[in-house]
Amino acid sequence: MSLKKHILDLRKRKEQVQKGGGDKAIEKQVARGKQTARERILALLDKESFTEYDLFVEHEARDFGMDKKQLHGDGVIIGTGTIYGAPICIFAQDFTVEGGSLGLMHARKITKIMDHALKMRVPLIGINDSGGARIQEGVNALAGYGEIFYRNTMASGVIPQISVILGPCAGGAVYSPALTDFVFVVDNISKMFITGPGVIKSVLGEEISMEDLGGARVHAEITGNAHFFSDSEDECFEQIKKLITYIPWSNSKKAKVFPPKPSKFKGNIEDLIPSDPKQPYDVRDVIRAIVDNSDFFEIQELWAANIVIGFGRLNGETVGFVANQPLVLAGVLDCDSSDKAARFIRYCDAFNIPIVTLEDMPGYLPGVDQEHAGVIRHGAKVLYAYSEATVPKVTVILRKAYGGGYIAMNSRHLGADFMFAWPMAEIAVMGPEGAANIIFRKDIEEAEDADAMRALKVQEYKEKFANPYVAAAKGYIDSVIEPNETRKLLLHAIEVSTDKDDHRPDKKHGIPPF
Numbered sequence: 001m002s003l004k005k006h007i008l009d010l011r012k013r014k015e016q017v018q019k020g021g022g023d024k025a026i027e028k029q030v031a032r033g034k035q036t037a038r039e040r041i042l043a044l045l046d047k048e049s050f051t052e053y054d055l056f057v058e059h060e061a062r063d064f065g066m067d068k069k070q071l072h073g074d075g076v077i078i079g080t081g082t083i084y085g086a087p088i089c090i091f092a093q094d095f096t097v098e099g100g101s102l103g104l105m106h107a108r109k110i111t112k113i114m115d116h117a118l119k120m121r122v123p124l125i126g127i128n129d130s131g132g133a134r135i136q137e138g139v140n141a142l143a144g145y146g147e148i149f150y151r152n153t154m155a156s157g158v159i160p161q162i163s164v165i166l167g168p169c170a171g172g173a174v175y176s177p178a179l180t181d182f183v184f185v186v187d188n189i190s191k192m193f194i195t196g197p198g199v200i201k202s203v204l205g206e207e208i209s210m211e212d213l214g215g216a217r218v219h220a221e222i223t224g225n226a227h228f229f230s231d232s233e234d235e236c237f238e239q240i241k242k243l244i245t246y247i248p249w250s251n252s253k254k255a256k257v258f259p260p261k262p263s264k265f266k267g268n269i270e271d272l273i274p275s276d277p278k279q280p281y282d283v284r285d286v287i288r289a290i291v292d293n294s295d296f297f298e299i300q301e302l303w304a305a306n307i308v309i310g311f312g313r314l315n316g317e318t319v320g321f322v323a324n325q326p327l328v329l330a331g332v333l334d335c336d337s338s339d340k341a342a343r344f345i346r347y348c349d350a351f352n353i354p355i356v357t358l359e360d361m362p363g364y365l366p367g368v369d370q371e372h373a374g375v376i377r378h379g380a381k382v383l384y385a386y387s388e389a390t391v392p393k394v395t396v397i398l399r400k401a402y403g404g405g406y407i408a409m410n411s412r413h414l415g416a417d418f419m420f421a422w423p424m425a426e427i428a429v430m431g432p433e434g435a436a437n438i439i440f441r442k443d444i445e446e447a448e449d450a451d452a453m454r455a456l457k458v459q460e461y462k463e464k465f466a467n468p469y470v471a472a473a474k475g476y477i478d479s480v481i482e483p484n485e486t487r488k489l490l491l492h493a494i495e496v497s498t499d500k501d502d503h504r505p506d507k508k509h510g511i512p513p514f
């Protein structure tokens with residue numbers, strides 16, 4: 001064959017394989033409101049940056065008629081590319097090829113690109129759209145999943161791992177996304193569950209739709225398995241691109257520093273907080289008033305909303321924010337909000353991202369439900385994560401810092417580098433009302449006017465403890481600051497912490513209260 005013919009032959013082969021499962025299957029995919037695997041990769045990555053590998057891989061299954069089937073690329077596309085110039089490794093399962101099901105060679109393609117990502121120290125993005133383990137391949141399919149989970153764990157904390165659920169993600173397949181750092185879901189398209197509606201019906205006799213069992217909203221609002229929710233695949237890709245701008249390529253790098261921008265907020269920050277300490281407000285307004293360009297990129301916005309987590313920039317540098325949200329459950333820590341905060345703190349710590357904590361909360365949520373759900377174990381994760389973190393850690397107490405909450409929200413005692421408090425901060429073992437009822441019970445009971453006595457004692461307790469000055473006198477708080485000074489002091493704190501060096505005792509690893 002002449003050289004020209006070889007090239008034409010290659011082009012023809014490529015064109016054939018790139019059609020995936022063929023026109024009919026693609027039509028079905030489009031009818032479901034989904035893009036094809038190839039379209040997704042091209043939509044997500046920088047124009048003309050995608051390079052594909054293993055296009056000509058063939059499956060090796062021989063049982064149950066598989067020997068007669070040709071599965072183009074074995075149902076998954078792998079390759080490298082860039083997002084805003086950042087190098088990326090990517091795989092996308094192709095549902096048009098045997099339902100994107102995972103057989104031996106399909107898994108080998110995924111583990112090849114995972115190994116590459118880890119070796120090259122670049123982020124890994126996995127687009128999941130699959131019927132799960134390829135039933136005809138038996139244990140080979142299970143082995144494939146096991147090898148993926150192993151690599152997810154090895155790569156954890158070394159390179160960012162992002163999972164995008166753009167179709168079914170069934171059975172054990174959900175555990176790869178669960179082992180990664182960020183999970184993206186799209187309304188009406190994403191489905192994640194261990195056992196599908198069919199099995200549930202036959203085992204438990206319950207009828208449930210796939211959407212109600214494990215649709216995008218379920219995971220964004222109820223389970224917390226998803227970190228980002230969107231209404232369309234294109235919106236989801238925009239979210240991923242934005243995330244990539246905030247995080248470093250690996251744990252040996254820092255996130256890209258952008259040109260510094262002032263906050264767009266023009267008013268007085270204290271005006272964002274109601275003067276009555278019982279009134280709620282949206283702590284995200286405070287974050288936006290502080291960060292560069294007032295851009296705050298929130299994570300897990302719809303789940304455990306009593307705590308707010310996300311990225312912003314200070315002087316162009318990425319910072320992770322953890323903030324109690326007085327709008328929801330008064331911003332208490334409970335099982336879910338503890339899990340949410342602790343995981344994010346560990347993410348920031350693993351990837352060299354300084355953490356700013358904004359505190360306004362009355363403590364851990366009391367009650368039988370929480371106790372029985374394990375609030376002790378879950379709450380301990382926050383203590384562990386903050387204590388363990390060696391990145392720069394700055395706290396601002398905005399209003400309430402009561403009890404366990406005071407300690408848990410990155411207090412000086414857990415290793416905060418800088419502790420600031422606004423003048424209206426109340427730092428005490430518990431709220432003044434509760435405290436007065438307990439320690440002055442006798443005085444209140446014996447008084448002629450119990451209500452007047454209670455009010456007096458509440459006031460007495462407030463003056464003594466519910467302010468920032470007792471903690472400041474002990475050096476637990478470094479500075480009592482005016483709210484409008486917050487951005488300036490945070491910029492300074494981050495700037496002087498750039499080369500923070502904080503060593504911990506040598507150990508194989510700790511045993512966090514998982």
Ligand code: HXC
Binds near residue numbers: 099136168171
């Ligand atoms: C082989 C599969 C497959 C699978 C789908 N297909 N899943 N082939 N193994 N796991 C094939 C179908 O036979 C069909 O082939 C094509 O893909 C498209 O599937 P449809 O069923 O037509 O699509 P849809 O109606 O959209 O339904 C999607 C689905 C359903 C809900 C995902 O296919 C389904 O329930 N699949 C099985 C899910 C499952 O139980 N997987 C195993 C989980 S156990 P044709 O030729 O007709 O087009 C597991 C263990 C892993 O994953 C453990 C790891 C620890």
